[in-house]
Amino acid sequence: MKLRSPERAADAEQRRRVTPVEQHIHSFLEVVPLMATGFLATLHWDQARALAGRTSASTASAARSPPEPAPRSSERWPCSAPSPTRRR
Numbered sequence: 626m627k628l629r630s631p632e633r634a635a636d637a638e639q640r641r642r643v644t645p646v647e648q649h650i651h652s653f654l655e656v657v658p659l660m661a662t663g664f665l666a667t668l669h670w671d672q673a674r675a676l677a678g679r680t681s682a683s684t685a686s687a688a689r690s691p692p693e694p695a696p697r698s699s700e701r702w703p704c705s706a707p708s709p710t711r712r713r
Contacts, residue, residue, distance in 0.1 A: 666673035
């Protein structure tokens with residue numbers, strides 16, 4: 626790999642002006658893959674731990690209990706009237 630000399634970097638600055646906006650955009654684009662990896666690891670934590678070798682995905686997902694079904698509207702609001710049924 627050929628390293629760039631400071632003279633070549635100075636020459637590039639003279640040929641083309643890099644604005645602060647462009648520098649910020651490139652900086653943001655460098656961080657996007659890291660942010661995406663973090664978001665996916667947060668959303669799928671058990672799979673991320675299995676990928677890292679901390680636990681297996683099958684035991685992590687089996688250890689969680691299934692979610693409880695959502696209550697019906699009459700169970701949430703016991704004093705409310707039942708919803709009208711639609712006749713055809």
